[in-house]
Amino acid sequence: MSVFHSRECAAPDLAGRFPPEFYARPTLTVCRSVIGSYLVHASEKGTTAGRIVEAEAYLGPHDKGAHSFGGRPTERTRAMFGDKGHAYVFLIYGAYWCFNIVCGPAGKPQAVLIRALEPALGLDLMRARIGKPDAPAESLCRGPGKLCLTMGITKELYGEDLRGDRLFLVPGRPRRGETIARSVRLNIDYAEEYIHKPWRFFIQGNRSVSGPRRMG
DNA sequence: TGTCCGATTGGT
DNA sequence: CCAATCGGACAG
Numbered sequence: 260m261s262v263f264h265s266r267e268c269a270a271p272d273l274a275g276r277f278p279p280e281f282y283a284r285p286t287l288t289v290c291r292s293v294i295g296s297y298l299v300h301a302s303e304k305g306t307t308a309g310r311i312v313e314a315e316a317y318l319g320p321h322d323k324g325a326h327s328f329g330g331r332p333t334e335r336t337r338a339m340f341g342d343k344g345h346a347y348v349f350l351i352y353g354a355y356w357c358f359n360i361v362c363g364p365a366g367k368p369q370a371v372l373i374r375a376l377e378p379a380l381g382l383d384l385m386r387a388r389i390g391k392p393d394a395p396a397e398s399l400c401r402g403p404g405k406l407c408l409t410m411g412i413t414k415e416l417y418g419e420d421l422r423g424d425r426l427f428l429v430p431g432r433p434r435r436g437e438t439i440a441r442s443v444r445l446n447i448d449y450a451e452e453y454i455h456k457p458w459r460f461f462i463q464g465n466r467s468v469s470g471p472r473r474m475g
Numbered sequence: 476t477g478t479c480c481g482a483t484t485g486g487t
Numbered sequence: 488c489c490a491a492t493c494g495g496a497c498a499g
Binding site for chain 2: 315317324325326349350351352353354355357359370372374402403404405444445446447449450469
């Protein structure tokens with residue numbers, strides 16, 4: 260809460276950040292735990308933030324849906340093999356950036372893809388970044404590519420330490436009455452048996468969630 | 476060097 | 488359902 264009073268957003272509250280131990284837990288635990296937490300980007304243009312309402316776990320090197328499948332680092336995936344609690348940012352379809360939190364035990368390149376946020380701060384800056392001054396709030400960060408557009412996340416933040424001052428997470432929990440649901444991950448038709456792993460978490464029924472908003 | 480393709484999105 | 492669009496992965 261306190262972090263989001265406008266005065267404090269100009270100088271983000273360091274104490275609000277997750278401790279390193281948060282990212283040391285199993286990746287599926289981290290993935291479920293970030294639901295309800297906030298992602299904050301303090302950029303030169305201003306600060307934007309959103310409550311995480313949808314995330315997916317990628318459990319390389321065995322997960323056929325993960326970029327780290329096979330276990331060999333490449334130029335693109337280098338960050339996934341690096342320190343936990345840092346950003347793995349990649350470009351998809353030559354058009355959109357996607358943001359992940361690097362996780363996993365030692366030697367396991369894993370990550371949590373942030374798929375959707377409920378906008379919390381800097382909505383007009385978000386709208387300005389996509390050139391849509393009238394875009395409804397719930398659509399601004401609905402989808403991994405869109406949230407990077409509106410949050411101003413690009414390759415510039417590749418490998419960024421999420422405990423730093425630019426891009427960071429602030430703990431939060433789902434609100435009363437909100438339920439965390441899980442499902443298969445989206446758009447990984449090539450992942451064979453890993454297609455069916457229920458490694459997507461989301462706040463049931465939340466309007467900012469991309470794809471299916473309910474189980475079943 | 477050349478070819479193939481995607482952890483998406485927006486429009487038809 | 489379909490195309491846009493381009494950096495990276497990998498084969499040769």
